[in-house]
Amino acid sequence: MLPFIEQVSDELKEFLFIRGKEESAYYTCNALLINDILIDTGVSTTYLNKLLENYQIKRVILTHWHEDHISGSNLLQNCSFMCHSNDKSPIEDNKVMYKLYGYSHQNPPNELIRYLEKYNLKNIVISQTITDGDIITVNDNYNLRVIHTPGHTSGHCCFYEKDSKFAFLSDINMPGVGPWYGGIDSSLLDYEESLKKIKNLDIRIAVFSHYGLITDANEISDILIDALTIIQGRDEVLLSLLSEKKAFTAKELSNKQLMVKNIEVYEEALPLSEEIMIEKHFEKFLKQQLIERKDDGYILS
Ligand SMILES: [Zn+2]
Numbered sequence: 119m120l121p122f123i124e125q126v127s128d129e130l131k132e133f134l135f136i137r138g139k140e141e142s143a144y145y146t147c148n149a150l151l152i153n154d155i156l157i158d159t160g161v162s163t164t165y166l167n168k169l170l171e172n173y174q175i176k177r178v179i180l181t182h183w184h185e186d187h188i189s190g191s192n193l194l195q196n197c198s199f200m201c202h203s204n205d206k207s208p209i210e211d212n213k214v215m216y217k218l219y220g221y222s223h224q225n226p227p228n229e230l231i232r233y234l235e236k237y238n239l240k241n242i243v244i245s246q247t248i249t250d251g252d253i254i255t256v257n258d259n260y261n262l263r264v265i266h267t268p269g270h271t272s273g274h275c276c277f278y279e280k281d282s283k284f285a286f287l288s289d290i291n292m293p294g295v296g297p298w299y300g301g302i303d304s305s306l307l308d309y310e311e312s313l314k315k316i317k318n319l320d321i322r323i324a325v326f327s328h329y330g331l332i333t334d335a336n337e338i339s340d341i342l343i344d345a346l347t348i349i350q351g352r353d354e355v356l357l358s359l360l361s362e363k364k365a366f367t368a369k370e371l372s373n374k375q376l377m378v379k380n381i382e383v384y385e386e387a388l389p390l391s392e393e394i395m396i397e398k399h400f401e402k403f404l405k406q407q408l409i410e411r412k413d414d415g416y417i418l419s
Contacts, residue, residue: 120172122165123151126323126331130282132257135331136161136169144295145236147186147327150286153257155179156197157277157286158327159190163238166190179254180244181288182274183208185215185237187327192240200254202266203247204303205273212239218271218301220390248275267316269299269309276316283322285338290316291345292328295378299398300391306398307405310349317342352377356399357408357418365415368396 126133132153138146139162147160151169154176159166169175170193180188180201188209191199201209208214215234216226248254250266254277265276270289277286290313291297297313299306317339324338325331332338355376360366372393400416403409409416 120168135325139165144186148325150325155256158187160186163190166193182271185234185239189237191242198245199242200246200248201244202273202275205271206244206247209242209244212241218303220302220394267312269305269312271301272303278319283320285321285324287324288327291341296348297345300395306402313342313345360418362418365412365417367415368393371396
Protein backbone atom coordinates (compact mmCIF):
# COMPACT_ATOMS: atom_id res chain seq x y z
CA MET A 119 0.00 0.00 0.00
CA LEU A 120 1.25 3.49 -0.82
CA PRO A 121 2.41 5.40 2.29
CA PHE A 122 -0.35 8.03 2.14
CA ILE A 123 -3.12 5.42 1.90
CA GLU A 124 -4.75 3.45 4.71
CA GLN A 125 -7.83 1.27 5.07
CA VAL A 126 -10.43 3.11 7.13
CA SER A 127 -10.88 -0.05 9.25
CA ASP A 128 -9.97 -3.75 9.22
CA GLU A 129 -13.49 -4.64 8.05
CA LEU A 130 -13.84 -2.00 5.35
CA LYS A 131 -11.04 -3.23 3.14
CA GLU A 132 -12.21 -1.38 0.08
CA PHE A 133 -12.51 2.00 1.79
CA LEU A 134 -9.14 3.65 1.31
CA PHE A 135 -8.38 6.89 3.07
CA ILE A 136 -6.02 9.05 1.02
CA ARG A 137 -4.26 11.60 3.18
CA GLY A 138 -3.76 14.92 1.41
CA LYS A 139 -0.16 16.01 1.04
CA GLU A 140 -0.58 19.10 3.20
CA GLU A 141 -3.69 18.09 5.02
CA SER A 142 -3.78 20.95 7.49
CA ALA A 143 -2.55 23.75 5.24
CA TYR A 144 -5.68 23.93 3.10
CA TYR A 145 -3.70 23.67 -0.13
CA THR A 146 -4.66 20.02 -0.38
CA CYS A 147 -7.42 17.93 1.14
CA ASN A 148 -8.01 14.30 2.06
CA ALA A 149 -9.85 11.96 -0.28
CA LEU A 150 -11.40 8.52 -0.26
CA LEU A 151 -11.11 5.75 -2.79
CA ILE A 152 -13.79 3.04 -2.74
CA ASN A 153 -13.31 0.56 -5.50
CA ASP A 154 -13.60 2.61 -8.71
CA ILE A 155 -14.87 5.80 -7.02
CA LEU A 156 -12.69 8.66 -5.82
CA ILE A 157 -14.25 11.30 -3.58
CA ASP A 158 -12.51 14.67 -4.15
CA THR A 159 -9.34 15.18 -6.16
CA GLY A 160 -7.25 17.61 -4.07
CA VAL A 161 -4.74 15.23 -2.46
CA SER A 162 -1.90 16.69 -4.64
CA THR A 163 -0.74 16.01 -8.16
CA THR A 164 2.06 13.69 -7.03
CA TYR A 165 -0.26 11.54 -4.97
CA LEU A 166 -2.94 11.45 -7.65
CA ASN A 167 -0.46 10.27 -10.27
CA LYS A 168 0.65 7.49 -7.93
CA LEU A 169 -2.98 6.53 -7.32
CA LEU A 170 -3.64 6.37 -11.04
CA GLU A 171 -0.67 4.04 -11.54
CA ASN A 172 -2.02 1.64 -8.93
CA TYR A 173 -5.81 1.80 -9.08
CA GLN A 174 -8.58 1.85 -11.68
CA ILE A 175 -10.56 5.00 -11.00
CA LYS A 176 -13.66 5.39 -13.14
CA ARG A 177 -15.96 7.72 -11.21
CA VAL A 178 -15.20 10.91 -9.29
CA ILE A 179 -17.51 12.54 -6.78
CA LEU A 180 -16.74 16.15 -5.90
CA THR A 181 -18.15 17.09 -2.49
CA HIS A 182 -18.24 20.82 -3.42
CA TRP A 183 -16.67 23.35 -5.75
CA HIS A 184 -13.84 24.71 -3.54
CA GLU A 185 -10.43 24.78 -5.23
CA ASP A 186 -8.68 22.53 -2.71
CA HIS A 187 -11.23 19.74 -3.35
CA ILE A 188 -11.21 19.75 -7.16
CA SER A 189 -7.65 20.72 -8.06
CA GLY A 190 -6.52 17.35 -9.43
CA SER A 191 -9.60 16.75 -11.56
CA ASN A 192 -7.81 17.46 -14.83
CA LEU A 193 -5.65 14.35 -14.26
CA LEU A 194 -8.81 12.23 -14.28
CA GLN A 195 -10.26 13.30 -17.61
CA ASN A 196 -11.27 9.74 -18.49
CA CYS A 197 -13.54 9.47 -15.46
CA SER A 198 -17.15 10.52 -15.14
CA PHE A 199 -17.66 13.36 -12.66
CA MET A 200 -20.51 13.86 -10.22
CA CYS A 201 -21.47 16.74 -7.93
CA HIS A 202 -24.59 18.45 -6.62
CA SER A 203 -26.30 20.62 -9.25
CA ASN A 204 -25.85 23.76 -7.08
CA ASP A 205 -22.04 23.45 -7.32
CA LYS A 206 -21.83 22.47 -10.98
CA SER A 207 -21.25 25.91 -12.48
CA PRO A 208 -17.91 26.90 -10.79
CA ILE A 209 -16.53 23.41 -11.49
CA GLU A 210 -17.45 23.64 -15.16
CA ASP A 211 -16.36 27.28 -15.44
CA ASN A 212 -13.70 28.15 -12.85
CA LYS A 213 -14.13 31.90 -13.38
CA VAL A 214 -17.49 31.64 -11.59
CA MET A 215 -15.41 31.16 -8.41
CA TYR A 216 -14.49 34.88 -8.44
CA LYS A 217 -18.15 35.77 -8.23
CA LEU A 218 -18.86 33.22 -5.50
CA TYR A 219 -15.96 34.61 -3.44
CA GLY A 220 -17.67 38.00 -3.67
CA TYR A 221 -15.62 39.65 -6.42
CA SER A 222 -16.43 40.85 -9.90
CA HIS A 223 -16.42 38.16 -12.55
CA GLN A 224 -14.58 40.38 -15.05
CA ASN A 225 -12.21 42.17 -12.72
CA PRO A 226 -11.11 39.97 -9.79
CA PRO A 227 -8.25 41.19 -7.56
CA ASN A 228 -4.78 40.02 -8.55
CA GLU A 229 -4.22 38.33 -5.21
CA LEU A 230 -7.23 36.06 -5.78
CA ILE A 231 -6.12 35.26 -9.34
CA ARG A 232 -2.62 34.41 -8.05
CA TYR A 233 -4.03 32.32 -5.22
CA LEU A 234 -6.27 30.25 -7.51
CA GLU A 235 -3.49 29.85 -10.10
CA LYS A 236 -1.53 27.80 -7.55
CA TYR A 237 -4.18 25.09 -7.89
CA ASN A 238 -3.82 24.72 -11.67
CA LEU A 239 -7.57 24.44 -12.04
CA LYS A 240 -9.12 23.31 -15.31
CA ASN A 241 -12.78 23.36 -16.21
CA ILE A 242 -14.34 19.93 -15.81
CA VAL A 243 -17.56 18.63 -17.31
CA ILE A 244 -19.96 17.19 -14.75
CA SER A 245 -21.66 14.20 -16.35
CA GLN A 246 -24.08 13.48 -13.53
CA THR A 247 -25.58 15.64 -10.80
CA ILE A 248 -26.47 14.18 -7.42
CA THR A 249 -29.15 15.15 -4.97
CA ASP A 250 -30.12 14.44 -1.37
CA GLY A 251 -31.09 10.80 -0.82
CA ASP A 252 -29.48 9.46 -4.01
CA ILE A 253 -27.75 6.13 -3.57
CA ILE A 254 -24.43 5.53 -5.30
CA THR A 255 -23.78 1.81 -5.47
CA VAL A 256 -20.20 0.61 -5.14
CA ASN A 257 -19.29 -2.84 -6.38
CA ASP A 258 -22.78 -4.14 -5.42
CA ASN A 259 -21.54 -4.26 -1.82
CA TYR A 260 -21.93 -0.71 -0.57
CA ASN A 261 -24.59 1.95 -0.87
CA LEU A 262 -23.29 5.47 -0.46
CA ARG A 263 -26.17 7.78 0.38
CA VAL A 264 -25.88 11.40 -0.68
CA ILE A 265 -26.60 13.76 2.21
CA HIS A 266 -27.00 17.27 0.84
CA THR A 267 -25.48 19.57 3.48
CA PRO A 268 -25.72 23.14 2.17
CA GLY A 269 -24.14 25.98 4.11
CA HIS A 270 -20.40 25.85 3.40
CA THR A 271 -21.35 26.01 -0.28
CA SER A 272 -24.88 25.57 -1.54
CA GLY A 273 -24.13 22.19 -3.10
CA HIS A 274 -21.89 20.79 -0.34
CA CYS A 275 -22.60 17.06 0.11
CA CYS A 276 -21.62 14.41 2.63
CA PHE A 277 -21.84 10.67 2.00
CA TYR A 278 -23.08 7.96 4.34
CA GLU A 279 -22.78 4.17 4.16
CA LYS A 280 -25.41 3.02 6.61
CA ASP A 281 -24.40 -0.64 7.03
CA SER A 282 -20.78 0.32 7.72
CA LYS A 283 -21.73 3.44 9.73
CA PHE A 284 -19.15 5.26 7.69
CA ALA A 285 -19.38 8.89 6.57
CA PHE A 286 -17.37 11.23 4.38
CA LEU A 287 -17.97 14.63 5.95
CA SER A 288 -15.83 16.90 3.77
CA ASP A 289 -15.72 20.49 5.14
CA ILE A 290 -18.59 20.26 7.62
CA ASN A 291 -16.06 21.57 10.14
CA MET A 292 -12.42 22.59 9.68
CA PRO A 293 -9.56 22.70 12.20
CA GLY A 294 -8.37 26.21 12.96
CA VAL A 295 -11.10 27.75 10.82
CA GLY A 296 -14.31 26.27 12.17
CA PRO A 297 -17.44 26.33 10.04
CA TRP A 298 -16.81 28.55 7.01
CA TYR A 299 -19.67 30.29 5.18
CA GLY A 300 -17.85 33.18 3.55
CA GLY A 301 -19.02 32.62 -0.02
CA ILE A 302 -21.90 34.30 -1.82
CA ASP A 303 -23.56 30.88 -2.09
CA SER A 304 -22.99 30.04 1.61
CA SER A 305 -25.80 30.09 4.16
CA LEU A 306 -25.49 30.09 7.93
CA LEU A 307 -29.08 28.94 8.52
CA ASP A 308 -28.60 26.04 6.11
CA TYR A 309 -25.24 25.24 7.72
CA GLU A 310 -26.79 24.78 11.15
CA GLU A 311 -29.52 22.55 9.72
CA SER A 312 -26.89 20.50 7.87
CA LEU A 313 -24.86 20.02 11.05
CA LYS A 314 -27.95 18.81 12.91
CA LYS A 315 -28.78 16.44 10.05
CA ILE A 316 -25.30 14.89 10.21
CA LYS A 317 -25.37 14.73 14.02
CA ASN A 318 -28.48 12.55 13.82
CA LEU A 319 -26.67 9.84 11.86
CA ASP A 320 -25.03 6.90 13.60
CA ILE A 321 -21.43 7.43 12.47
CA ARG A 322 -18.56 5.27 13.77
CA ILE A 323 -15.91 6.07 11.18
CA ALA A 324 -15.58 9.41 9.42
CA VAL A 325 -13.29 11.11 6.97
CA PHE A 326 -13.07 14.89 7.23
CA SER A 327 -11.29 16.68 4.43
CA HIS A 328 -8.92 18.47 6.82
CA TYR A 329 -9.21 16.68 10.19
CA GLY A 330 -8.40 13.31 8.65
CA LEU A 331 -9.68 9.81 9.38
CA ILE A 332 -11.47 9.59 12.73
CA THR A 333 -12.44 6.16 14.05
CA ASP A 334 -13.82 7.17 17.44
CA ALA A 335 -17.58 7.94 17.42
CA ASN A 336 -17.25 10.33 20.36
CA GLU A 337 -14.51 12.27 18.66
CA ILE A 338 -16.64 12.56 15.50
CA SER A 339 -19.56 13.78 17.57
CA ASP A 340 -17.31 16.29 19.37
CA ILE A 341 -16.14 17.77 16.06
CA LEU A 342 -19.77 18.27 15.01
CA ILE A 343 -20.79 19.75 18.37
CA ASP A 344 -17.72 21.98 18.23
CA ALA A 345 -18.94 23.43 14.92
CA LEU A 346 -22.30 24.37 16.44
CA THR A 347 -20.57 25.82 19.52
CA ILE A 348 -18.27 27.97 17.36
CA ILE A 349 -21.25 29.35 15.44
CA GLN A 350 -23.02 30.12 18.71
CA GLY A 351 -19.90 31.88 20.00
CA ARG A 352 -19.77 34.04 16.86
CA ASP A 353 -23.46 34.89 17.36
CA GLU A 354 -22.74 36.01 20.90
CA VAL A 355 -19.68 38.10 20.00
CA LEU A 356 -21.57 39.91 17.24
CA LEU A 357 -24.62 40.56 19.39
CA SER A 358 -22.39 41.95 22.15
CA LEU A 359 -20.89 44.46 19.68
CA LEU A 360 -24.22 45.67 18.30
CA SER A 361 -26.11 48.37 20.13
CA GLU A 362 -29.61 49.81 20.23
CA LYS A 363 -28.38 53.24 19.16
CA LYS A 364 -25.42 53.15 16.80
CA ALA A 365 -25.88 51.14 13.63
CA PHE A 366 -23.11 48.85 12.33
CA THR A 367 -22.56 47.32 8.91
CA ALA A 368 -20.86 43.96 8.34
CA LYS A 369 -18.05 45.84 6.58
CA GLU A 370 -17.35 47.96 9.66
CA LEU A 371 -16.93 44.82 11.76
CA SER A 372 -14.99 42.88 9.14
CA ASN A 373 -11.43 43.86 10.15
CA LYS A 374 -11.58 42.42 13.67
CA GLN A 375 -11.17 38.70 12.83
CA LEU A 376 -14.43 37.95 14.61
CA MET A 377 -15.15 34.91 12.45
CA VAL A 378 -11.85 33.25 11.48
CA LYS A 379 -8.50 33.92 13.09
CA ASN A 380 -4.94 33.69 11.82
CA ILE A 381 -5.45 31.77 8.63
CA GLU A 382 -2.71 32.62 6.17
CA VAL A 383 -4.59 31.50 3.09
CA TYR A 384 -7.63 33.40 4.20
CA GLU A 385 -5.87 36.69 4.84
CA GLU A 386 -4.03 36.54 1.58
CA ALA A 387 -6.86 35.61 -0.71
CA LEU A 388 -10.23 36.09 0.82
CA PRO A 389 -10.44 39.49 2.55
CA LEU A 390 -14.14 39.71 1.80
CA SER A 391 -15.18 36.46 3.40
CA GLU A 392 -15.17 37.86 6.95
CA GLU A 393 -17.67 40.51 5.89
CA ILE A 394 -19.81 37.94 4.06
CA MET A 395 -19.84 35.66 7.11
CA ILE A 396 -20.91 38.51 9.40
CA GLU A 397 -23.65 39.36 6.90
CA LYS A 398 -24.90 35.74 7.17
CA HIS A 399 -25.21 36.18 10.95
CA PHE A 400 -27.14 39.41 10.40
CA GLU A 401 -29.52 37.54 8.07
CA LYS A 402 -30.10 35.03 10.85
CA PHE A 403 -30.58 37.74 13.52
CA LEU A 404 -33.08 39.55 11.28
CA LYS A 405 -35.06 36.34 10.91
CA GLN A 406 -34.97 35.87 14.69
CA GLN A 407 -36.02 39.54 15.09
CA LEU A 408 -32.97 40.22 17.25
CA ILE A 409 -31.85 43.16 15.08
CA GLU A 410 -33.37 45.74 12.75
CA ARG A 411 -32.08 47.13 9.51
CA LYS A 412 -31.54 50.91 9.38
CA ASP A 413 -30.26 53.07 6.50
CA ASP A 414 -26.72 53.03 7.91
CA GLY A 415 -26.54 49.42 9.19
CA TYR A 416 -28.06 47.24 11.87
CA ILE A 417 -29.14 47.95 15.45
CA LEU A 418 -30.42 45.68 18.20
CA SER A 419 -34.20 45.42 18.34
ZN1 LIG B 1 -14.59 23.92 1.25
